[in-house]
Amino acid sequence: MRKSTAIRLVLLGSASLALAACDDSRVPTDAKFFGSLSECKTAFDDATCESKFKEADQARVDQGPRFTRKEECESRYGAGNCETRTDTSSGGSFFLPLMAGYMMGNLLGNRAQGYPVYRDRDGGAVAQTTARSGAGSNASLHRVGNFGNATASAGAFRPAPVAQIGQVERGGLGSSARSYSSAGS
Amino acid sequence: MERLTLPARADWREHVEHDLGFVFHTIGGEPYWDETACYRFSVAQIDELEAATGEIEQLCLDLVDEVVRKGAYEALRIPANACAAIERSWNAGDKNLYGRFDFRYDGTSPPKLLEYNADTPTALFEASVVQWDWLEAHWPKRDQFNSLHEKLIEAWRHFGLAGATVYFAAVKGHLEDGGTVDYMRDTAVQAGLATARIDIEDIGWNGQRFVDLEARPIEVLFKLYPWEWAISEAFGQHFLAGTARIIEPAWKMVLSNKAALALLWERAAGHPNLLATSFSPDSIDGAMVRKPIFSREGANLTVVERGEVTHQTDGKYGAEGFVYQSYVPLPAFDGRYPVIGSWVVASQPAGIGIREDATPITRDSSRFVPHFFE
Numbered sequence: 001m002r003k004s005t006a007i008r009l010v011l012l013g014s015a016s017l018a019l020a021a022c023d024d025s026r027v028p029t030d031a032k033f034f035g036s037l038s039e040c041k042t043a044f045d046d047a048t049c050e051s052k053f054k055e056a057d058q059a060r061v062d063q064g065p066r067f068t069r070k071e072e073c074e075s076r077y078g079a080g081n082c083e084t085r086t087d088t089s090s091g092g093s094f095f096l097p098l099m100a101g102y103m104m105g106n107l108l109g110n111r112a113q114g115y116p117v118y119r120d121r122d123g124g125a126v127a128q129t130t131a132r133s134g135a136g137s138n139a140s141l142h143r144v145g146n147f148g149n150a151t152a153s154a155g156a157f158r159p160a161p162v163a164q165i166g167q168v169e170r171g172g173l174g175s176s177a178r179s180y181s182s183a184g185s
Numbered sequence: 186m187e188r189l190t191l192p193a194r195a196d197w198r199e200h201v202e203h204d205l206g207f208v209f210h211t212i213g214g215e216p217y218w219d220e221t222a223c224y225r226f227s228v229a230q231i232d233e234l235e236a237a238t239g240e241i242e243q244l245c246l247d248l249v250d251e252v253v254r255k256g257a258y259e260a261l262r263i264p265a266n267a268c269a270a271i272e273r274s275w276n277a278g279d280k281n282l283y284g285r286f287d288f289r290y291d292g293t294s295p296p297k298l299l300e301y302n303a304d305t306p307t308a309l310f311e312a313s314v315v316q317w318d319w320l321e322a323h324w325p326k327r328d329q330f331n332s333l334h335e336k337l338i339e340a341w342r343h344f345g346l347a348g349a350t351v352y353f354a355a356v357k358g359h360l361e362d363g364g365t366v367d368y369m370r371d372t373a374v375q376a377g378l379a380t381a382r383i384d385i386e387d388i389g390w391n392g393q394r395f396v397d398l399e400a401r402p403i404e405v406l407f408k409l410y411p412w413e414w415a416i417s418e419a420f421g422q423h424f425l426a427g428t429a430r431i432i433e434p435a436w437k438m439v440l441s442n443k444a445a446l447a448l449l450w451e452r453a454a455g456h457p458n459l460l461a462t463s464f465s466p467d468s469i470d471g472a473m474v475r476k477p478i479f480s481r482e483g484a485n486l487t488v489v490e491r492g493e494v495t496h497q498t499d500g501k502y503g504a505e506g507f508v509y510q511s512y513v514p515l516p517a518f519d520g521r522y523p524v525i526g527s528w529v530v531a532s533q534p535a536g537i538g539i540r541e542d543a544t545p546i547t548r549d550s551s552r553f554v555p556h557f558f559e
Contacts, residue, residue: 002231002536002558003329007317011371012206038383038398042363168396172420173410174386177356179501183385183410184307184362185481 010146031105033117033125033144040104048104052114056102060116061085063139064128067095078121103127103144117144186292187225188518194220194322206368207315209361218311219552220319224523224539226558230292231330237296237458238286238527238534244453245301246532249275249439252448260464261444262478262505267416270425270435279434280344281532282407283309283337288458288525291516295457296525298449299510300476304433304441305411307361308526308553309333310368312538316555327557331536333528334372340531341376346405349430350379352397355409357384366409373407385410390420394428407432412441413479444478447508461511472512477502483546488512496546515545523554 034040040049067073073082073095082095100119104112118126118141125145177183194200197220201207210218226234252258253275258268285306288296313333320329353370355362370380381397388403389396395403406429408415415424424431439445446462453459461469472490480486484500490512515522523541527534540551 001328002235002332003320004313004317004332004334007314007334008375009206009314009368009371010374012367013202013204036381036383036397036399038381038387041387041398042357042382042384168389168391168400169419170387170389172390172423173388173415173418174356174384175418176414177359177385177410180481182307182359182362182481183356183414184305184365185302 031103031115031127033101033103035101040102044104048112052104052112053102054114056114056116057099059114059128059130059139060096060099063130064096064116065118065141070095073097074121076121077118081119100125186227186230186290186518188222188521188523189225190222190519191323192221194319201315201318205314205318207310207364209364210315212361215550216552218315219554222519222521222541222554223319224518224554224556226292226330226556228558230290231558234288234290234296234330234525234527234537235534237288237298238529240456241286241298241301241449241458242284242529242532242534244449244456245303245440245445248445248448248452249436251452252439253436258439260448261439261442263438263442264416266422267412267425267435267438270427271438273427274435279430279436280432281434281437282340282344282432283528283530283535284433284437284440285309285538286527286529288527289460289513289515290523290525296527297460297513298446298458299460299524300443300446301440303437303445305409306526306528307365307409308538308540309365309528311553312526312528312536313337314368316538316553319555320557324557327559329536329555329557331538333530333536336530336533336535337369337372338376341373341378343531344432346378346430348379349405350381350403351405351407351432352381352383352403353407354383354385354388357386362409366407369407369409388420390423395420395423403429405430405432412438442478442505443476443480443508443510444506446510460513463509464506466509469509469511473509474512475507475509477507478505486546488546496544498546524551 037049037053070082077097081098083098084093084095086093097118099116101117103115103117105115116128120126123146124143126141127144128139128141130139198210201210253272283306284301284303286301287299289299290296312331317329317331320327351373353366355366370382373380383397387398391400395406397403408431412435415421447464450459450462463469466473475487477485480500480502483498485502486498487494488496515524521541521543522545523539526538526540528536539554539556541554542551
């Protein structure tokens with residue numbers, strides 16, 4: 001046969017992250033996943049993307065999974081996918097997973113929320129939501145899909161490099177596109 | 186080679202949008218993906234298309250080698266500042282991923298090369314996934330000349346990119362270009378690569394390298410954006426400097442313009458799969474079409490038959506000059522004029538996709554129509 005034997009899509013269509021509702025703190029059904037800030041900005045406005053990214057990252061640091069040892073974190077989230085932080089109140093350090101992306105949910109109206117998503121060791125996508133209850137708030141983790149066959153470090157959010165060389169210029173590409181209908185042919 | 190009509194699948198729009206993520210089946214309110222018709226080929230016809238594609242690709246690679254060895258960039262209207270980058274990328278063996286030849290084919294006479302979209306071919310997702318899915322729905326036991334999906338994943342595995350994050354870039358807000366790039370990214374993910382997505386306009390420069398919106402370095406960039414546009418813009422020099430690995434590589438600039446067609450004819454005049462093409466109209470006997478050296482989607486074409494202009498399309502191209510190509514009208518099937526888009530992946534024939542128009546010149550208003558063969 002001269003056709004593909006089988007076709008599977010991992011990012012597009014219904015193959016992309018399927019949402020599982022399991023409890024009160026479930027991931028909203030309209031939640032969309034973005035592997036990075038850049039990717040979010042291809043679909044939504046900059047301000048929303050940035051504020052939800054910050055919200056997701058803050059939820060990760062404040063309420064996300066914590067481990068005393070790096071090996072414990074990596075045994076759950078894969079090699080190279082954990083970082084270390086210091087707890088501001090106790091002064092102790094701990095390990096936590098990096099974000100593999102984030103989800104924005106409740107997109108209609110003003111209640112849009114950002115949820116961090118981790119990549120576990122088997123390539124599963126795990127979203128963290130926060131439930132508010134009488135006692136305060138609790139984070140819970142939900143397996144929401146798969147990242148497919150990508151390698152362990154694929155999609156892990158790496159913190160921006162500490163050393164930056166000068167300012168970043170932008171706007172140096174794209175002006176030709178305004179004169180024509182398509183960049184492809 | 187036959188054109189058949191058949192009913193579209195019930196709820197096909199919901200199916201392709203939801204299950205395949207194919208959101209640009211209709212463009213500007215007009216049908217683009219059209220499954221009310223399909224083409225049927227014989228095995229011998231597919232063999233002929235496959236052989237022609239493989240041969241022309243080899244002729245093209247030989248041409249690049251000759252142009253680089255001789256430094257013969259001027260005939261191709263390639264700006265002087267791009268030559269060093271082209272030479273460097275060819276000599277370093279920078280890999281090419283894909284390209285799409287457009288052939289005129291009627292099932293009887295040999296396929297004739299109309300042009301080569303070597304840098305930013307589109308209609309990829311339609312050819313690779315959408316038409317495959319269509320065949321599975323109707324006649325899963327029939328064959329189709331289309332192993333694009335598997336070949337793309339395999340090609341990514343051999344790119345030597347493990348460890349780097351490949352950024353996928355298209356122009357902001359363009360549904361078809363964005364969709365094509367999203368699909369390309371899907372195949373890279375399946376090959377085990379780390380990937381990211383960014384709009385072309387959001388690519389930054391930090392003084393040493395390209396960076397994304399979080400100032401992370403972009404070391405490998407798949408761009409659905411023509412080289413000749415990029416190098417004319419502010420960051421063009423950085424593209425040429427080779428700080429990031431770009432796909433398609435710089436040497437594709439030798440092939441991604443129509444002057445290459447004239448050079449191919451010079452090297453292989455009389456080849457059964459080539460149409461006579463020249464920089465001078467005097468070298469072409471009979472009907473001819475004038476094409477701008479840089480143009481896309483059928484813009485700025487002028488067809489001259491027996492001394493009269495019979496077809497003309499408008500557009501903004503032509504500043505760099507023209508080539509003249511023998512005009513052989515597209516065959517008509519039920520009043521539609523099909524062009525065969527024949528794909529190469531890693532320089533191997535990988536499948537075909539057909540676009541047909543209601544007029545003899547293919548424009549961006551053409552419809553994509555599936556096929557099968559037996």
